[in-house]
Amino acid sequence: MAEQAVPPEITAWFAGRDWRVRRHQAQMLEAADAGHHALLVADTGAGKTLAGFLPTLCDFTPSRLKDKAPPEGLHTLYISPLKALAHDVQRNLIAPIEEMELPIRVETRSGDTPSDRKARQRARPPHVLLTTPESLSLLLSYPEAAEMFASLRRVVIDEVHAFAAGKRGDLLALSLARLQALAPGLQRAALSATLADPDAYRGWLAPWGDLDSVALVEGEAGAAPLVEILVPEDARIPWSGHAATWAIPQLMERIAAHRTTLIFTNTRFLAEYIFQELWSANEDTLPIGIHHGSLSKEARRKVEGAMARGELRALVCTASLDLGIDWGDIDLVVQMGAPKGSSRLLQRIGRANHRLDSPSEALLVPGNRFEFLEAFAAQEAVREGQRDGEGFRPGGLDVLAQHVMGRACAGPFTEAEVLDEVRSSAAYAWVDAAILQRVLEFAATGGYALRAYDRFRRIVKDRDGLWRLTHPEHAARHRLNAGIIVDSEMLEVRFRNGRSLGKVEEGFGASLEPGDTFRFAGLDLEVESLKDLDLVVRAAKRSATIPSYMGQRMPISTHLAGRVQAMLADRAGWARFPDDVREWLEVQDWRSHLPAPGRLLVESFPHRDLAYTAFYTFEGWNANQSLGMLITRRMEDRGLGPLGFVATDYTLIVWSLKAVAEPAALLSPDILTHEFVDWVQQSYLLRRAFREVAVISGLVERQQPGKRKSGRQVTFSTDLIYDVLSKYEPDHVLIEAAWADARARLTDVARVGDLLERAAREIDHVHLERISPLAVPALSMIGRESLPAGAADDDLLFEAETLAGLAMQVEPTSEDPEAL
Structure with missing residues (x-):
């Protein structure tokens, strides 16, 4: 034994x-x-x-x-x-x-x-x-x-x-x-x-x-967690929004009834907003704290110490507290908004009680009806012990370049011994002698286009066949700058005259190119340029193509998205849902179709004198945002006059002057070889990816003795080098690494590819006379601005209810004279 x-x-x-x-x-x-x-x-x-x-x-x-x-x-x-x-x-x-x-x-x-x-x-x-x-x-x-x-x-x-x-x-x-x-x-x-x-x-x-x-x-099986979905007291779940501010009074009651409550949000903006809302409703002045990655180290440690001592009744946080710090007094975990993945939810639930034999108590608070379905799917996944997670991909060449420099700092080495070591890891088993030689050449000269500059000459091969540092100072520089985490920058949105409108995440700004239009701070804006960390705009002469700035979001997992689709197809299972959610799905089923697993539902309908097309992809916000960029370009080439699109985790809706007759033509797989390459190269996505790989590989140094380069200085340096390499050495190892990142992380192209594969098999295209119930949550997002995620929710309610009234209206027909 x-x-x-x-x-x-x-x-x-x-x-x-x-x-x-x-x-x-x-x-x-x-x-x-x-x-x-x-x-x-x-x-x-x-x-x-x-x-x-x-x-x-x-x-x-x-x-x-x-x-x-x-x-x-x-x-x-x-x-x-x-x-x-x-x-x-x-x-x-x-x-x-x-x-x-x-x-x-x-x-x-x-x-x-x-x-x-x-x-x-x-x-x-x-x-x-x-x-x-x-x-x-x-x-x-x-x-x-x-x-x-x-x-x-x-x-x-x-x-x-x-x-x-x-x-x-x-x-x-x-x-x-x-x-x-x-x-x-x-x-x-x-x-x-x-x-x-x-x-x-x-x-x-x-x-x-x-x-x-x-x-x-x-491990031995522990006690099953107790997972509850909170719904409004009137059982009417909002059509739109993510903040779930309707739940604040009920949430304060739960906080008062427990020792310590950990409240997870999916973004830092939402953490700040929920924290403020809780304090406004905190009539008993219960001690409530906040914790996220943008806070100073001192502020985070102060809150962590207060939690460890049991001095807080509630703590609002982000993924910064997902992992296993053991605070034994937590007896309730709350997830505000959709959980996005069953593994992430299980990890967060595990912060309560932290004992195997005692059930953890969790509360899911959906912000809208789709999020209710997602919460329900996550609840079932947790009950069944089903997990999801990120898949593995080939190791990054920029990381390999950093590792090679570290090996040289430790002492001379041969190519053969490094290749043998590197290939022993599953992440780099694909590397052969030719690929390693390219990485070594980069570390030795910076590449063909940069070999004239001495500062890029970091290692050299001596007469004995050993690679070694060209100068001992390179070891100190490497140790000062090595690392993998490259902080995401915020872009300043400003007019040419310098007037600032606020900041957006770089991931959003990098997807734009000159001429693109988006709505921000209540204004329709056209992109003029992205220079350093400034997104320079002017007032748009037409409605925004990208109707709303959504802020940084984590996408729904493929596993959870599949569960939601299966629930939509399981009509008998709707009896478990609140009345308004069940009615929403029933009217959708009666008037249109429901998205079926393995198939793509596309709806076309007129609205406000424009033609709308809704794609129910369930591939996550990032993939849908990328697809929206690609489809509108293809629609423009076909003379359909696209005017804009809006993306959620579940839906992409595009509107245009002319109706889309054949959606399959917009979704042919070659969109990932033609429009995708053009979009990535013309936008700033590749520049953003290049900056990260340039920093990780050591080509550009963030830290110098006694001072640190600003994000603006790093961006300026990498943009200059990117321009040189793009012109004179487009097959540079870091350009290749940047493309890998652009495909895998910045655009979620794998999930776009999955969607295109599904579309090639079967599309259910439905023509409707007006907006469908399922399209309401996405369409009501139009107009959302860069307020702390959730602050605009109240402003969306009126628009959502107006759209819902139109979508849910069931008129008697000759086939169904008694319909209400």
Whole structure:
């Protein structure tokens, strides 16, 4: 039995706390003793972190040491996506170490660690080091890395779902490959509560993608969470809006009835808005705080300390608190607006109680009727234990370039050894000698178009065939600038005379090109140019093509979108919905069609003397926004006179002077080879992507000794280089990396492709005499401006109700004389 392998010191410590060693914790130890890597998937509160550290603790127990000296040097690395989580784990790990009197030194290392401590850690490392992917990568860039990591026996990766599929995961995958070369007997362990595809993560974790080398350990089932959907007291869910401000009075009642409530929002703007609304309704002056990534470090730590001490009754937050910081007094989690994914919702629910045997209590607060359906789908997914998540894609070349520079900083290397290491990680198994040579050439010269500039000459190949730094100062510059997280900039919207109208997210501004029109701050504006971080506009002479600035949003997951579509098709299941939601769907079914799984519903109808076409894609806001840009260009070429479009997670609605007769012609797959390429190149999307890859690869430095470049300075530098490369070296490795980012992240082209594939199979095109009920939520979004997300909700109610009155009107016909 696995439990028999647990040392008596450990079982006695558990017993002293009235705990027991759980099956999955013992199995993690058994996997380690057998020499296997391991992936643990277990519910929040199941003791995952302790399970990951159990083999380490056991290696230092007297019963296992048997009079031998404790291991010396660095024994275990713990990798966390958040610095705060590493500090939280340190506090929780110290208790068993001290109470069992184990000779283990534990320290943290992050960007906040003093430089003298960092130097001492390299010379005399602790037994356990808690750090982040970025700090680990920097540690590996020092010449003493080989000696420091030679004794390493174990790497524990916490909350692996939070970063493995992104660029931080690419960086960590490369670091793991390097560590495995320095310590061949190294064992890898990864922990998560929310994995939809464990085998994909086993492949990411395993050297050379060898699934058999990674044991899958599944945790004991915990108590099922109690998930409730809050609806208005009059049971009438709003047609439109995302803030759900209707729920504020009911929410204050729930806060008063619980010890501590954690209120999640999907954006920072919405967090600020909900916080203000709660304070306005807080007649009992209950202590309520706010936490999000835009707040200062000091403000965040102050709030975190107040939560840890149990001084707050409620905390409004964003994804900044998604991960496993353990605050035991939380007994209610609230999700304002749609959850967007079942895994994200499960992760957030797990912040309540944080105990495996006690059910977590959660409240979903939909802002509109589509969000009610999404909340209902998420509730069912949680009940069934179904998870979703981001898929893996090939590792980024910009990250590989950063890693290569780190290798050179640590000491000379050959191409063959680096290629062997890099290919041992699943993220970079696709890299061959030719691709690596391109990356090395970039690090050595900057590329053909930049080779004349000495500052881009960072490494060189000597007569012995070894790559080494051209000058020691490049190591200091690399360590000062290395990292993966490139903050998204805000663009200043202003007229040519300098008058500012406010700021928009760069992701929105980058999708525009000169001549595009959008509505912002109540004005119809035409784009003149995007220069540095200024979006220069003028008053538009026509109605805005993009009728509203929506702000940054996270898209609905493919899994949850599929569930919503299945619910729409399940007419018998509508009996579970509130009366107004059921009536909404019934009238839609009677007057038009409902979107069916595997098919694309397209509606055409006149409205206010214009022709409208609604595409019910369920592919997420980002994909629909991209599709809107592409379709309107194709409509323009066909003489249909497109005037604008609006996108939501579920729907894209385009209006034009002439009706769309054949929607299939607008959705042919070649739109991704013709219009897509033209749009990306003419807009600022590729420039935005290039700036990020230029920073990550080290081509452009954000930090210089004693000062940091502003976002405007970085943008100016990268724009100049982009222009040079686009003209003289369009096949540059960073242009290729920028295109990969533009396709994968900025435009969500994979989901656009899925939609086009579905459209090629089957389109249900319905011609209507007026707007349909299903189109109301999207059309009522027209006019939304850049107020903190939700502040315009009240202004939308009148428009939504007007549209709804038209859409829900059921007139008697000869076929149905008794229809009401």
